[in-house]
Amino acid sequence: xxxxxxxxxxxxxxxxRESHQPRPDRGRFVEKxxxxxxxxxxxxxxxxxxxxxxxxxxxxxxxxxxxxxxxxVSVSRSALFLEAAAAFELGCLCLLRGExxxxxxxxxxxxxxxxxxxxxxxxxxxxxxxxLALCAKVLLAVLAAALLSGTTPWTSIASAFAAFRLxxxxxxxxxxxxxxxxxxxxxILDMLYALKLRSVGRDxxxxxxxSAIAGTIFxxxxxxxxxxxxxxxxxxxxxxxxxxxxxxxxxxxMAFAAANLVMVAVFIAxxxxx
Amino acid sequence: MHIPDNYLSPATCAVxxxxxxxxxxxxxKKVAKDMPREKFPLLGIGGAFSFLIMMLNIPLPxxxxxxxxxxxxxxxxxxxxxxxxxxxxxxxxxxxxFGDGGILSLGANCFNMAxxxxxxxxxxxxxxxxxxxxxxxxxxxxxxxxxxxxNLAALCAAVEFGIQPLVARDAAGLPLYCPYPLAxxxxxxxxxxxxxxxxxxxxxxxxxxAFIAKTSPETIxxxxxxxxxxxxxxxxxxxxASPLGLLAAGTAWGEWxxxxxxxxxxxxSALGYVPGGMAKGLDFAAPLRDYxxxxxxxxxxxxxxxxxxxxxxxIVFKLLGLLxxxxxxxxxx
Amino acid sequence: xxxxxGIGFAYPETTVLAEIGLCVKEGESIxxxxxxxxxxxxxxxxxxxxxxxxxxxxxxxxxxxxKARLADAAFAKDFHRRVGFLFQNSDAQxxxxxxxxxxxxxxxxxxxxxxxxxxxxxxxxxxxxxxxLSGRVPYHLSGGEKRKVALxxxxxxxxxxxxxxEPMGGLDPRTKNxxxxxxxxxxxxxKTILCATHxxxxxxxxxxxxxxxxxxxxxxxxxxxxxxxxxxxxxxAQNII
Numbered sequence: 001x002x003x004x005x006x007x008x009x010x011x012x013x014x015x016x017r018e019s020h021q022p023r024p025d026r027g028r029f030v031e032k033x034x035x036x037x038x039x040x041x042x043x044x045x046x047x048x049x050x051x052x053x054x055x056x057x058x059x060x061x062x063x064x065x066x067x068x069x070x071x072x073v074s075v076s077r078s079a080l081f082l083e084a085a086a087a088f089e090l091g092c093l094c095l096l097r098g099e100x101x102x103x104x105x106x107x108x109x110x111x112x113x114x115x116x117x118x119x120x121x122x123x124x125x126x127x128x129x130x131x132l133a134l135c136a137k138v139l140l141a142v143l144a145a146a147l148l149s150g151t152t153p154w155t156s157i158a159s160a161f162a163a164f165r166l167x168x169x170x171x172x173x174x175x176x177x178x179x180x181x182x183x184x185x186x187x188i189l190d191m192l193y194a195l196k197l198r199s200v201g202r203d204x205x206x207x208x209x210x211s212a213i214a215g216t217i218f219x220x221x222x223x224x225x226x227x228x229x230x231x232x233x234x235x236x237x238x239x240x241x242x243x244x245x246x247x248x249x250x251x252x253x254m255a256f257a258a259a260n261l262v263m264v265a266v267f268i269a270x271x272x273x274x
Numbered sequence: 275m276h277i278p279d280n281y282l283s284p285a286t287c288a289v290x291x292x293x294x295x296x297x298x299x300x301x302x303k304k305v306a307k308d309m310p311r312e313k314f315p316l317l318g319i320g321g322a323f324s325f326l327i328m329m330l331n332i333p334l335p336x337x338x339x340x341x342x343x344x345x346x347x348x349x350x351x352x353x354x355x356x357x358x359x360x361x362x363x364x365x366x367x368x369x370x371x372f373g374d375g376g377i378l379s380l381g382a383n384c385f386n387m388a389x390x391x392x393x394x395x396x397x398x399x400x401x402x403x404x405x406x407x408x409x410x411x412x413x414x415x416x417x418x419x420x421x422x423x424x425n426l427a428a429l430c431a432a433v434e435f436g437i438q439p440l441v442a443r444d445a446a447g448l449p450l451y452c453p454y455p456l457a458x459x460x461x462x463x464x465x466x467x468x469x470x471x472x473x474x475x476x477x478x479x480x481x482x483x484a485f486i487a488k489t490s491p492e493t494i495x496x497x498x499x500x501x502x503x504x505x506x507x508x509x510x511x512x513x514x515a516s517p518l519g520l521l522a523a524g525t526a527w528g529e530w531x532x533x534x535x536x537x538x539x540x541x542x543s544a545l546g547y548v549p550g551g552m553a554k555g556l557d558f559a560a561p562l563r564d565y566x567x568x569x570x571x572x573x574x575x576x577x578x579x580x581x582x583x584x585x586x587x588x589i590v591f592k593l594l595g596l597l598x599x600x601x602x603x604x605x606x607x
Numbered sequence: 608x609x610x611x612x613g614i615g616f617a618y619p620e621t622t623v624l625a626e627i628g629l630c631v632k633e634g635e636s637i638x639x640x641x642x643x644x645x646x647x648x649x650x651x652x653x654x655x656x657x658x659x660x661x662x663x664x665x666x667x668x669x670x671x672x673x674k675a676r677l678a679d680a681a682f683a684k685d686f687h688r689r690v691g692f693l694f695q696n697s698d699a700q701x702x703x704x705x706x707x708x709x710x711x712x713x714x715x716x717x718x719x720x721x722x723x724x725x726x727x728x729x730x731x732x733x734x735x736x737x738x739x740l741s742g743r744v745p746y747h748l749s750g751g752e753k754r755k756v757a758l759x760x761x762x763x764x765x766x767x768x769x770x771x772x773e774p775m776g777g778l779d780p781r782t783k784n785x786x787x788x789x790x791x792x793x794x795x796x797x798k799t800i801l802c803a804t805h806x807x808x809x810x811x812x813x814x815x816x817x818x819x820x821x822x823x824x825x826x827x828x829x830x831x832x833x834x835x836x837x838x839x840x841x842x843x844a845q846n847i848i
Binding site for chain 1: 278279280281283284287314315316317318319320321322323325326327329330331332333339351359363364366367369370371372373376377378444448449450451453454477478481482483484485486489490574575578579581582584585586588589592593595596599
């Protein structure tokens with residue numbers, strides 16, 4: 001027999017057009033999860049304007065600078081230093097393209113709203129200017145981190161870690177994690193879409209559907225892990241992880257490094273508020 | 275439960291990093307020993323899985339949604355050591371790429387979510403599992419384990435927050451970082467976790483594990499040959515050591531003196547802060563000047579304000595340009 | 608039934624679909640063909656409301672289908688029931704604990720009584736020859752079995768139109784034949800079929816019409832299937848054969 005299906009076996013109910021009133025339901029969790037995962041995948045992908053060929057500064061410098069700024073801002077007790085930090089960070093920000101600026105500021109705004117919400121009681125109860133300063137510090141720290149993540153694709157950040165002589169296995173795992181986030185993330189997206197498409201009424205067992213998706217992702221991930229290592233071995237991977245790095249320290253790198261040193265100087269001079 | 279930067283003092287952050295480093299070292303050693311090389315990619319996988327779990331919106335009865343960490347789940351699936359590494363990596367990526375959780379506070383976040391949750395969850399689960407025989411009993415044990423684990427982590431976070439007013443104060447005795455003492459931070463953190471987040475975590479963990487148990491039971495972590503006693507010892511040591519370490523750091527900071535509120539009134543020079551000047555990006559040359567005594571301060575302050583002003587203008591113009599382009603595109607369509 | 612006018616879809620730096628115009632009457636069966644990257648999958652996803660066009664208009668049964676429209680939960684649910692979608696990757700579509708539950712998922716959502724649901728599920732299991740697999744976990748099935756279960760779970764909703772994204776991909780010849788016969792029967796019983804495919808030798812006689820997309824995401828040919836497929840020179844130029 002050519003196939004397993006008799007040509008005229010289509011059941012009667014499938015042959016007629018059906019009309020159906022969908023039952024109301026609160027299915028926002030699928031939407032929200034979709035948006036979450038989409039956002040995450042988009043952030044991890046190279047964006048327009050990012051990418052190896054367009055990197056203005058060495059990623060190690062940017063990473064070190066972000067860490068430095070977060071640390072100095074956190075420790076600082078001086079308004080002047082915080083203002084200087086703001087000048088430095090906003091100065092860097094204004095050199096970027098409009099879309100990147102908007103993206104960075106969105107993150108900072110979100111952090112700011114959150115901080116104000118949390119700290120409002122303290123402010124009202126007389127926490128003093130320390131609380132306002134805290135808000136400023138939160139914003140500056142988030143801005144520093146957002147400048148890094150907004151201008152540096154993940155692959156560069158990961159290779160920056162390599163430049164700091166961290167163990168190979170650490171860098172390799174970091175890189176692989178991001179790859180898997182993309183891979184598994186793509187699958188989760190498809191599954192969430194499939195769930196959304198089939199959510200045509202009321203689902204009384206939402207938790208089951210979502211946990212089944214999560215469980216399937218876990219099982220899939222184990223399959224991928226096994227084949228991945230085999231693939232790497234086939235291509236002569238033996239435990240050391242080499243990442244391609246840019247050579248040479250350009251003019252922009254030097255200028256940026258100098259600006260960072262200036263910030264350190266300002267901190268030493270005024271940052272501790274004495 | 276991700277703690278952002280500047281809510282914990284740098285000293286606290288440093289202590290938490292020091293507290294979590296031995297955990298990382300032990301975990302890496304255990305994993306390297308127990309896991310064959312072919313399974314190394316599993317760490318990256320675990321990290322990706324942990325990351326994605328934290329992205330999911332979980333439906334709750336009543337229509338609202340919540341998030342889960344999945345720490346106990348990962349511990350039961352991959353073992354607590356692998357879970358610790360996986361969650362740490364996920365937290366690192368979240369901090370660096372998304373700003374979820376701070377960079378300096380990464381140590382604290384890893385301590386709470388990558389150490390406390392998987393290890394306590396795993397231990398409690400093992401304790402229950404070794405004593406019950408029925409499937410249902412195991413699932414109840416899992417629910418309890420994940421519930422307790424996340425609340426323990428919330429408690430740790432609450433303590434980390436709550437001691438800030440004690441360990442980091444400015445010259446006037448006002449808190450520099452999280453301004454809420456333990457009496458506020460503990461209920462504030464614990465109540466939502468006991469009432470909601472813990473239940474979400476428990477329900478989600480059990481549901482996922484039930485699915486996996488039904489589909490591919492052999493993938494669940496069988497339990498390593500390691501004894502649990504060293505784990506208990508590690509936990510106990512850390513529980514004892516952390517507050518001591520934090521207090522020591524606090525003393526070293528040297529700001530225990532409670533000064534008069536009068537100093538605050540005195541034009542701010544004792545404080546080192548000026549109100550209103552710290553908001554992002556608006557012109558605040560004026561309010562800043564009144565605390566400086568002129569001279570070096572004044573010049574630097576002037577240069578800084580100038581740079582700031584120019585930067586803000588450029589940013590505003592670029593954003594306007596973006597808006598205009600967006601409007602034009604929309605009207606063209 | 609389905610009308611697309613000037614539809615465009617683009618990511619920030621790439622255009623996937625441009626100036627797509629398409630009219631599909633109820634009961635038609637259309638093959639969507641084109642080289643890799645021509646946007647076939649995207650077009651199908653657009654038609655079933657998963658993604659939204661950045662330009663142009665889409666009407667389904669005379670109703671405009673827009674992002675705003677689909678934000679209304681009731682409308683979206685009804686729409687998704689009427690337009691079924693078979694994913695290229697069957698793994699994405701299966702998440703229930705057993706084949707039975709998987710197929711029953713849709714009818715249960717619709718609120719059908721359990722015995723009516725059971726009737727539908729049994730009919731579909733019989734139709735696809737899945738009797739032995741009814742209690743199995745979909746995750747562990749073979750590729751062909753998964754594809755069948757996925758399609759059955761879509762059919763359980765009794766959609767008016769069915770979009771299939773590379774339904775034959777990775778299947779053995781027997782299963783391809785089964786699916787091919789099934790699609791033909793479904794079309795014969797009134798379902799509108801849109802199918803993105805590369806497996807030309809297995810779809811002979813199923814499709815009335817072929818719509819060809821170019822690499823740039825434009826419709827370059829739209830005509831009777833047999834006629835389009837006979838023009839070898841054209842198909843080669845488009846990198847389809």
